[in-house]
Structures are given as C-alpha cells and as structure tokens.
Amino acid sequence: MVSESEADVAEAAAEPWPDALPWQRNLRLSFAAGRDRAHHAWLVAGPRGLGKRTLALHLARDLLCESPTADALACGNCDGCRYVAAGTHPDLRLIEPWRIEPDGTRVAVQEIGIDAIRDLTGFTQITSHRRGVRVAIVAPAERLTVEAANALLKTLEEPPAGTILVLVSHLPGRLLATVASRCLRIPAPRPSPAEAIAWLAGQGIATPDLALAYAGGAPLAALRIAADGQSGERAHWFDALARPERLEAIAMGARIDAADKPDRKARLELVLDALAAWTEDLARVAGGGAPRRLPGRADALGALAPRVAGVDLCRYHRSIVHQRAHVARPLNPRLVAESLVDAYRELFAPQPRPSGAAGSRGTGAGGG
Numbered sequence: 001m002v003s004e005s006e007a008d009v010a011e012a013a014a015e016p017w018p019d020a021l022p023w024q025r026n027l028r029l030s031f032a033a034g035r036d037r038a039h040h041a042w043l044v045a046g047p048r049g050l051g052k053r054t055l056a057l058h059l060a061r062d063l064l065c066e067s068p069t070a071d072a073l074a075c076g077n078c079d080g081c082r083y084v085a086a087g088t089h090p091d092l093r094l095i096e097p098w099r100i101e102p103d104g105t106r107v108a109v110q111e112i113g114i115d116a117i118r119d120l121t122g123f124t125q126i127t128s129h130r131r132g133v134r135v136a137i138v139a140p141a142e143r144l145t146v147e148a149a150n151a152l153l154k155t156l157e158e159p160p161a162g163t164i165l166v167l168v169s170h171l172p173g174r175l176l177a178t179v180a181s182r183c184l185r186i187p188a189p190r191p192s193p194a195e196a197i198a199w200l201a202g203q204g205i206a207t208p209d210l211a212l213a214y215a216g217g218a219p220l221a222a223l224r225i226a227a228d229g230q231s232g233e234r235a236h237w238f239d240a241l242a243r244p245e246r247l248e249a250i251a252m253g254a255r256i257d258a259a260d261k262p263d264r265k266a267r268l269e270l271v272l273d274a275l276a277a278w279t280e281d282l283a284r285v286a287g288g289g290a291p292r293r294l295p296g297r298a299d300a301l302g303a304l305a306p307r308v309a310g311v312d313l314c315r316y317h318r319s320i321v322h323q324r325a326h327v328a329r330p331l332n333p334r335l336v337a338e339s340l341v342d343a344y345r346e347l348f349a350p351q352p353r354p355s356g357a358a359g360s361r362g363t364g365a366g367g368g
C-alpha cells in the first residue's frame with residue numbers, strides 16, 4: 001500500500017538530507033534530554049559555515065522521531081525520521097527564501113515575506129498529524145521582512161501548544177528585538193580545529209587545514225570553498241594582490257566578466273572574500289603577527305606589510321566586509337571589482353610629500 005505521504009516523498013524535490021555534524025551532538029543530547037519541558041522558540045545564532053541550518057534540521061528530527069534511541073536522539077529509520085529527511089513531514093515546516101514556480105522549480109528570493117508567515121500561522125493552529133509536536137524552522141531569520149517579523153511575533157507572544165519554532169540566523173542583531181527576545185538563544189557549537197580538520201578530511205578535502213584557515217575556522221564554509229573548483233581563480237587574485245604596483249583594474253575586472261553572466265555575482269563574492277582574508281592577514285602581519293587565514297602566503301604578506309598605511313588598510317578592510325554583506329544585487333560586478341582593485345592599489349601609493357615640509361615624514365608608504 002502506498003500512502004499519500006509516501007507519494008509525497010517520491011515527488012519531493014528537497015535538498016539531500018544533511019548528515020549530522022559531530023560537534024553538534026552534545027547540544028542535541030542536552031536538548032533531547034529536556035524535550036518535555038522545551039522552550040517554544042529557539043534562535044540558533046552564530047557565524048556562517050558552522051552548520052546552523054543542519055543543527056536546526058536535526059533538532060527537528062530529534063523531536064519528530066517516533067522511535068528515539070536510548071539517549072533520545074532520532075533513530076533515523078522510523079516514518080517520522082524518513083519524512084523529515086525527505087522534506088515531507090506534515091508536522092515540519094521549513095521556511096526559507098525560496099519561491100516555488102508553477103513547474104515545481106525553486107528560485108532563490110531575497111526576503112521571507114508575510115505570506116510564508118501566514119502559512120506558518122495556519123500550520124501552528126491545526127493539530128499535529130503524527131506525534132503531537134510541530135516544528136517550524138525559519139532560515140535565515142534575518143531575511144524576514146518587517147511585516148513578516150511582526151506577524152511571527154504574534155505567534156511568539158501566544159505560542160500554540162506543542163509547537164516549536166526554530167529561527168536560524170548569522171546576523172541576529174538584524175532581527176526585530178521583540179522577536180529575538182522571545183527566543184531561547186542557542187549559540188551554534190564550534191568544533192575545535194582538530195575536530196574540524198578531521199571532519200573535512202573525512203569529506204575528502206585534500207588540504208583541510210588550509211581550507212579551514214581560509215574559512216576562518218568555519219568547517220562548512222571550508223567544505224564549500226574547497227569543493228567549488230575556484231582555487232585557481234583565488235590563487236590568481238592572491239598572486240596579483242601581492243604585487244600592487246602591477247595590478248591592472250581593467251584586467252582584473254575582466255576576470256569577473258569571463259564568468260557566465262549568472263555566475264558573475266558569485267565571482268564577485270569570491271573576490272570580496274579573497275580581499276577580506278588578504279587584508280585581514282595583511283593587517284595582522286603589519287602588526288607583527290602571523291597570518292591566520294592565508295598561512296601559505298606568509299612571505300608575500302610579510303613583504304607587503306611594511307609598505308601599507310595601517311589606517312587606510314583598516315578602512316579598506318571594513319569597506320570590503322560591508323560590501324560582502326550587501327552584495328545581494330550589485331549593479332555591475334565588473335565595475336565593483338575594478339574600483340576595489342583601484343582602491344587597493346591606492347593603499348600602496350607613495351604618499352605625496354607636503355610641500356615645504358622639512359624632510360620625509362617617514363611613513364614608509366613608498367619605501368621597499
């Protein structure tokens with residue numbers, strides 16, 4: 001007999017179910033132990049690339065499992081677990097910035113709008129289908145429109161019995177304060193470097209230590225970077241950044257347009273990430289430290305560090321980080337890249353000597 005739910009499972013075009021992450025197990029155990037007195041709303045917060053969405057999905061499956069293990073985690077084999085993994089569990093709602101087209105394909109959108117939250121409100125008001133618990137995940141929660149966040153607030157203020165909301169955010173400061181304050185905050189667990197490197201090696205990453213360093217210690221970000229096939233492009237940028245006097249903005253900008261049009265935004269993100277890591281380490285080395293993000297580039301960074309103006313470097317780095325956070329709709333990725341390269345060159349331009357000044361100011365900006 002094929003049930004309705006099994007037919008749904010066959011139709012589901014959901015993403016593959018993510019494996020549990022070893023560094024999240026202890027937190028899942030402590031939540032599973034307290035499941036009967038669980039708070040009604042959780043906010044999983046922390047930097048990108050630690051696996052917050054994966055944690056939310058596994059917390060949901062632990063709650064919805066119909067035959068939990070002795071330590072109260074999901075068994076992975078019951079109907080509840082299978083439906084969660086297939087994205088078809090009737091008591092689980094996953095609210096993400098996607099729009100489903102009439103032909104069933106998913107298109108990424110910028111915001112989570114009011115309609116998704118109205119749908120969620122309806123979901124929380126019906127009785128659960130299977131086990132008496134309903135779970136809704138909103139990821140990433142900072143994408144909620146103000147209108148949607150206010151609608152969600154009503155559900156948070158009058159939580160329906162048996163419903164658990166899990167908000168996921170790497171920018172919790174952007175959430176409506178009234179929404180954030182009603183959630184129990186769960187800081188996303190961070191693995192030790194050794195644990196993260198072992199996990200990455202298990203995923204088949206050849207140089208897990210370098211990938212993890214470049215990703216700032218975030219293992220899922222490291223995995224994405226190591227597997228995106230762009231290491232040659234990154235190396236080209238780092239080689240070019242090491243010789244600012246030879247940098248040509250137009251040539252570097254052309255590298256963005258060398259990608260197919262739909263991929264140019266991603267190429268700009270790659271450049272922004274590379275510039276952010278490079279300038280972060282350049283500042284570190286200029287301050288007498290060792291590079292953390294690009295340990296393999298220590299020599300080039302060491303050669304550049306005496307030539308860079310520290311204050312300007314910090315300002316430039318901040319502007320890169322800001323642009324990375326707002327890269328959603330760049331008007332023209334190539335022009336953005338060209339101006340980034342021009343501004344980077346300026347960090348090493350010889351300082352004009354004030355006219356009439358006696359002697360050099362000795363900034364070292366033009367030296368070397």
Ligand SMILES: [Zn+2]
Nearest residue numbers: 065075078081
């Ligand atoms: Zn189960």
